[in-house]
Amino acid sequence: MTTAADSKDEARLGLRRRRVTLHDLAKVAGVDPSTVSRVLNGDRTLVVKDETRRRILDAVEELQYVPNAMARGLRRQRSQMIGLLVPDIANPFFPEIILGAERVFSEAGYRLLLGNTSEDPEKEHAYVELLRSNVVEGLMLATAFTQDETVEELTRLGVPYVLVNRAHAGTSNYVVVDDRVASRGTADYLVGLGHRRIAHVSGPLYTETGLARLRGYREGLRAAGIEYREEYVIEGDFKEASGARAIERLLKLDEPPTALLAANDLLALGAMGACRSLGVRVPQDLSIAGFNDVPFCSMVTPALTSVRVPRLEMGMASARRLLDLLSGSDALQSPIVLGTELVVRDSTAPPSR
Amino acid sequence: MTTAADSKDEARLGLRRRRVTLHDLAKVAGVDPSTVSRVLNGDRTLVVKDETRRRILDAVEELQYVPNAMARGLRRQRSQMIGLLVPDIANPFFPEIILGAERVFSEAGYRLLLGNTSEDPEKEHAYVELLRSNVVEGLMLATAFTQDETVEELTRLGVPYVLVNRAHAGTSNYVVVDDRVASRGTADYLVGLGHRRIAHVSGPLYTETGLARLRGYREGLRAAGIEYREEYVIEGDFKEASGARAIERLLKLDEPPTALLAANDLLALGAMGACRSLGVRVPQDLSIAGFNDVPFCSMVTPALTSVRVPRLEMGMASARRLLDLLSGSDALQSPIVLGTELVVRDSTAPPSR
């Protein structure tokens, strides 16, 4: 018992005392380390005498024992960590995805290693190495601009990964929304308001999302019997500035549009800003709709009509899928497609002309 | 050489082949594992024959060897990981802090484990355990509502940690801005515009930041010889709704204020929203200033005047301090206080009455 007491004093002493190991604990409890391990891992198959268990648990309390995760990980070949890669945490699209993932993972006893790739392929690759070095057991990629190369490398390595908000031909482990259908829905809505001259600022057309949203737009117009006008479609880059630039060009046309379907909220916001400085009123002179429904949509004036993407759900679903993969369920599951919803606010109205 | 070739074929085969260890590598290179280790760790003191080095490096390429981080960590007693705790990633105040920290840490070869505490003391405590279990080497706490208990426990344990945007008596390892001075600056500015009836929606008064900003406000008024009016100060909780509630009460007063100094941007935004629905024009009828300058300040209409807090810098400085701590520099450093700047936008103007 003196051992225990001494240790306690040591603990009070504080600062950087040697870590308590299973060994110390076993000595204090008067049993073998392996027995301690069994008790601590709640091994239900092996039965342990009640009194022994008691003694061990007491010792744990006494010594404030916490197992060393690296030793355990090395032995078990599991780190209990997941890597989550995002292109830019500051982009309001991602935090909720992270939140959703964190919720599911922490519930399952996994920790989250966060990586901001800044859309840099090298950084991205560094995180693949992390997987190979057993730092993480799986990877969640929320990086839309990802080099396909990375995805292919992961597939080749045969390691567990899931794609968030992005599809890929080589896998079915991804969670997305149907961008085409959602975009089509917004187009339909604008048509329903009475608009005929509807423009579109797209995302980069080398991204899946950019393309799909453009397709949805075209589909909506076609269904309404509205002729496609090339000058009404401008390729942007998902950032504010290109939305502003687009609107400036559109308003110079002989027949300017009465509505704008932007491929994301930032583009819409940029467009709104440009309208303000040009003295064009939204929605009276021009209706604007965005995509993603990031938090600021409801904060700007006029509040922005947008497509709600269930980001929290997306993060959670992706995490669950990855967990499935990790538990070795080899059953090939199909991609997960989540539903969207058009949130109508104040930036859209019937055309006044 | 056959071994190497075989391994290569195995690699092409892909899927879940056994990990390559230092042993395999040593065999292929025809040297002892310890020699490989020396070469790979770039030990400059020990000299290695060029040809040996060459052979080893070739083998690394050949086998695509990546060291096992857990084995290394166990041996070296270092995980190369830092835990970063935030109360809520979705709060726009935090992403940039995370970004700054990530930048510094990844440069230094550390990885970031992200923890969302949701202001839940239990979760917070779970992350302290992570430290004790050697998962992370240090902790960065960006949680303003943190129980003091946690900080004290960390101090007692003698482990490396740093506080972000929050001071604490028991330590000098924190990075903050001078909230009082910044708040005072905004008050001075409003006074300078000609306002005399200036109200304040504070943060929770059990937070350091909440208190300090209130003090700055009072100081500014006192310096201008403006009498303190109790009914002009309302305690909020840093969230939109309480900003709205506050403004409703303030506008019912016999002498409603002509300016509002909000303790953060969310409060200011809530106030702005309430003004809109009450038909009160900003800034003509009421000037509003916020605090933190989160990204949406420049996006709302009218754009919100606010105090810029160097969040990226804050994340970086905190990370650097933690790195210092980790490298065992025992030199007691003083707290880091970063400068702020008032960003004047469209939500503030001279009083019209």
Place this chain on the structure above:
DNA sequence: TTGAAAGCGTTACCAG
């Protein structure tokens, strides 16, 4: 029901 021993994949020390 418990103990002993053999690793997990590294690194660091000591010989040679």
Place this chain on the structure above:
DNA sequence: CTGGTAACGCTTTCAA
């Protein structure tokens, strides 16, 4: 300059 060997702290057979 390089090889052997003993840990790091834990889990998991295999015996007893």
